[in-house]
Amino acid sequence: MPGTLTAFLCLGLTLSLRTPIHTGSLPNPVLRAEPGSVVANGSQVTIICEGTPDARDYYLYQIGNQGSLQRLTPMKPGNIAKFLIPIIQWSHAGRYLCFYHKPPRRSKKSNTLELVVTGYLLPKPLLSSLTSVVVTSGEIMTFQCASWERYNGFVLTKEDEKFSRLQDSQYINSTKQFQALFHTGPVTISHTGIFRCYGYKNSTYMWSNPSDSLEIHIAGQFRDTPTLSVLPGSRMSSGEDVTLVCQSSHRRSGFVLSKEGTAHSLLYLRSVLQDKLYQAKFFMRNVTFTHGGTYKCYSSEDLLPHMLSYPSNAVELVVSGSSEDPDFLSEEPIPTFGLERCLKVLFGIAVAFLLLLLFLSLLLLRCKLQEKRRKMARRETTSVQLLAEAVEPVTMDRGPQKSSISAAAIHEKKKKPV
Structure with missing residues (x-):
C-alpha cells in the first residue's frame, strides 16, 4: 500500500x-x-x-x-x-x-x-450467451467472453457480485480471438440478472473495462402461456411489413419477444388491454431474409423483470427475396421511457427552432419595410428638389422682360409730335 x-x-x-x-x-x-x-x-x-x-x-x-x-x-x-x-x-x-x-x-x-x-486495460471484451438469453430451470448455460486483445484470462461477474468466476483464455485460430467459456448450472432464479465480463493480463486484481451487459431471464415462472400470431401471415416477400401479436388472458405488465438462435437482447413492450385480452404488437418494417426465423413470446411483470411466463407457441417467419440488411424492429407502443424522453427533447428543440425561425422572419420583414419607407422618402425629397429647380428660372426671366416692354412703350410715346 x-x-x-x-x-x-x-x-x-x-x-x-x-x-x-x-x-x-x-x-x-x-x-x-x-x-x-x-x-x-x-x-x-x-x-x-x-x-x-x-x-x-x-x-x-x-x-x-x-x-x-x-x-x-x-x-x-x-x-x-x-x-x-x-x-x-x-x-x-x-x-x-x-x-x-x-x-x-x-x-x-x-x-x-x-x-x-x-x-487498467482499455479494450473491452465481448460477452455473449451460446445457449440463449432465456433459460429454464435446471438448464446448463454457457457464456462466451472473447477479445482480439491477448488477455491471459477472463472474469465473469453478476451485477449483485454474488457470482464471479475466473477462467484462463484460449486462442481460437478460426476467429483469431482469445476467449473463455463459462458453464453455469443447473440454472435457478439466482442465476438471472445482468452479467458482464472483464479481461486481465498479469494480475487477477487489475481488470480491463467491462463488456457490454447481458441480461439473462428464466422462463416458466408464471402460470400463463401467451399466444403468438402473425399479421398478415407468416410467409412474405422482402420489403413487406409484418406484425407479431402476443396475447394473454392474464393481466401482465408487458411482453417480450425472442428469436431462436440469436443471443441478442429481448424486445420488450408494455401490454395494452384490447378485446378483453392483454396484448402487445411488434412491428417489422421492410423485412428481409434476416428477419426470417422462429419466434416466441413471454409475459412478464415489472416487479420481477427477469422472470417470465411459459413460452408461447413458436411462429416461423419465411421471407423470400432480397438479401439487404433489415430495418430494425419497430415497436408499438414505445417500449422504454428513454425513447419517450428523447422524443420529448427533440420535440422541444424543434419547437424552439420554429420559434427562432419565426422571430428571424418577422425581424427580416420589419427591416425590409423600413428600407422600403426610406427609399420612398428619398424619392419624394428628390422630386420636390427637381420641381423647385425647374420653377425658379422661369420666374426670374419674366421680371426683366416685363420691365423692358414698359420702357419701350414710354420711349415711343416721347417720339410722337404734340
Whole structure:
C-alpha cells in the first residue's frame, strides 16, 4: 500500500505483525468495501473493518506488501473502523486483512477482502450467451467472453457480485480471438440478472473495462402461456411489413419477444388491454431474409423483470427475396421511457427552432419595410428638389422682360409730335 494512504488517515503508528499479543475468544472481524470490492480506476472506495464494541485499535494491511500495516481509529461505540481511499489507483489492487486490539487480547484475522481495480486495460471484451438469453430451470448455460486483445484470462461477474468466476483464455485460430467459456448450472432464479465480463493480463486484481451487459431471464415462472400470431401471415416477400401479436388472458405488465438462435437482447413492450385480452404488437418494417426465423413470446411483470411466463407457441417467419440488411424492429407502443424522453427533447428543440425561425422572419420583414419607407422618402425629397429647380428660372426671366416692354412703350410715346 503506498505511503499516501497513511496521510489520508493521519496514521502515525506502525505495529509489527510479530508483536506478541495474547489472543482470546474475541469475535473475528469482518472486512468489506463500500460501494463494492470491484472499483473503477480513479473512483472512491471505503474499506470497513467491523469488530466488537469497546475495541481500542484496528489494523489493516495488504497481503504481500511489507510495511503496509496501518492503524485505524475506531468509530464509537468502537465496533467499526473505516479506511477511505479517495482516488483508487493500480497499487491499491490486491488482498487485504484486518484485526483489532481489545486489551489485553487481540482478535484473529478477518476474512480476506479482494480489492479489484477496473479500467487498467482499455479494450473491452465481448460477452455473449451460446445457449440463449432465456433459460429454464435446471438448464446448463454457457457464456462466451472473447477479445482480439491477448488477455491471459477472463472474469465473469453478476451485477449483485454474488457470482464471479475466473477462467484462463484460449486462442481460437478460426476467429483469431482469445476467449473463455463459462458453464453455469443447473440454472435457478439466482442465476438471472445482468452479467458482464472483464479481461486481465498479469494480475487477477487489475481488470480491463467491462463488456457490454447481458441480461439473462428464466422462463416458466408464471402460470400463463401467451399466444403468438402473425399479421398478415407468416410467409412474405422482402420489403413487406409484418406484425407479431402476443396475447394473454392474464393481466401482465408487458411482453417480450425472442428469436431462436440469436443471443441478442429481448424486445420488450408494455401490454395494452384490447378485446378483453392483454396484448402487445411488434412491428417489422421492410423485412428481409434476416428477419426470417422462429419466434416466441413471454409475459412478464415489472416487479420481477427477469422472470417470465411459459413460452408461447413458436411462429416461423419465411421471407423470400432480397438479401439487404433489415430495418430494425419497430415497436408499438414505445417500449422504454428513454425513447419517450428523447422524443420529448427533440420535440422541444424543434419547437424552439420554429420559434427562432419565426422571430428571424418577422425581424427580416420589419427591416425590409423600413428600407422600403426610406427609399420612398428619398424619392419624394428628390422630386420636390427637381420641381423647385425647374420653377425658379422661369420666374426670374419674366421680371426683366416685363420691365423692358414698359420702357419701350414710354420711349415711343416721347417720339410722337404734340
